[in-house]
Amino acid sequence: MTATGPVVAFYDTHPINEDQILRALADRGTAADALTEEILKDHDQDHFGGIEANDILIAAAGIRPDHVVLDVCSGMGGPARYLAHRIGCRVVGLDLTESRHASAQRLTRLVHLDHLVEFRLGNALEMPFEDASFDVVMGQEAWCHVPDKPRLIAECARVVKPGGVIAFTDILRRDALTGPEMERLTREMTFPDLETLDGYARLLAANDCSVLRRDDLSELWARILIQRLEMYRSLGSDTARKFGTARSQQWDATYAFFVERFAVGGLGGGRFVARRAD
Numbered sequence: 268m269t270a271t272g273p274v275v276a277f278y279d280t281h282p283i284n285e286d287q288i289l290r291a292l293a294d295r296g297t298a299a300d301a302l303t304e305e306i307l308k309d310h311d312q313d314h315f316g317g318i319e320a321n322d323i324l325i326a327a328a329g330i331r332p333d334h335v336v337l338d339v340c341s342g343m344g345g346p347a348r349y350l351a352h353r354i355g356c357r358v359v360g361l362d363l364t365e366s367r368h369a370s371a372q373r374l375t376r377l378v379h380l381d382h383l384v385e386f387r388l389g390n391a392l393e394m395p396f397e398d399a400s401f402d403v404v405m406g407q408e409a410w411c412h413v414p415d416k417p418r419l420i421a422e423c424a425r426v427v428k429p430g431g432v433i434a435f436t437d438i439l440r441r442d443a444l445t446g447p448e449m450e451r452l453t454r455e456m457t458f459p460d461l462e463t464l465d466g467y468a469r470l471l472a473a474n475d476c477s478v479l480r481r482d483d484l485s486e487l488w489a490r491i492l493i494q495r496l497e498m499y500r501s502l503g504s505d506t507a508r509k510f511g512t513a514r515s516q517q518w519d520a521t522y523a524f525f526v527e528r529f530a531v532g533g534l535g536g537g538r539f540v541a542r543r544a545d
């Protein structure tokens with residue numbers, strides 16, 4: 268098993284975190300004990316495109332109230348809570364980073380969704396679930412951190428039921444990405460390896476999953492990420508206070524480099540919806 272230390276350290280010092288979310292809400296006049304999912308959902312989504320992106324995935328995957336859904340690399344649990352709140356289904360979130368896992372549990376209790384949403388601490392490459400446990404397996408902008416994509420997709424296909432759906436979005440490698448740029452992304456963004464649009468399609472097919480939908484999100488994300496860099500810059504003093512000036516400055520340089528790769532065609536994004544054979 269590859270070392271998980273760098274990705275855990277990355278998320279332990281991430282500018283988007285539970286304290287930052289609760290402080291932003293308090294500044295807007297919502298105390299933690301008055302928090303509802305209707306309010307929280309616009310502040311806790313750590314992927315591109317916010318709840319609209321969740322809605323597209325939910326509709327494309329056909330998620331229903333009687334489904335049990337697994338969110339692989341669930342972070343602080345924003346999408347898992349939103350799904351349970353909007354659809355009423357049960358959701359399990361799996362994440363490797365203890366600080367993210369603990370935040371996910373606390374935020375879920377705060378908005379009283381813990382009867383529908385539970386979190387497990389664990390690695391996506393060794394999922395702590397029986398075969399065929401879930402109707403839908405999903406993920407958003409997180410599988411880029413997982414080193415062994417063939418094993419990741421094989422794990423998703425193992426835990427989804429026959430006839431069930433795997434639906435995800437992820438950051439992808441494109442032709443213009445150079446070796447040194449990939450090395451910097453590995454070091455600074457903890458992307459050990461990135462898949463391509465064709466590569467994910469091949470991996471799904473190799474695991475008996477037929478691709479129902481495959482969308483290239485590269486142009487959309489290039490636009491969204493310009494706003495996201497501005498959002499991170501607005502959090503700069505917050506990040507410096509919590510994790511130190513060096514981390515805040517390093518984050519800014521790294522994220523600007525990351526966003527630029529989308530503008531020049533080195534990085535892109537993709538959405539996949541696939542069905543496991545019956």
Ligand SMILES: C[S@@+](CC[C@H](N)C(=O)[O-])C[C@H]1O[C@@H](n2cnc3c(N)ncnc32)[C@H](O)[C@@H]1O
Nearest residue numbers: 312313314340341342362363364390391409412
């Ligand atoms: C960008 S966050 C995504 C959070 C969530 N999808 C959302 O939209 O709010 C990425 C998460 O992936 C988790 N992660 C990275 N590698 C993992 C692995 N091998 N197994 C489980 N979780 C992992 C990190 O701990 C982090 O919380």
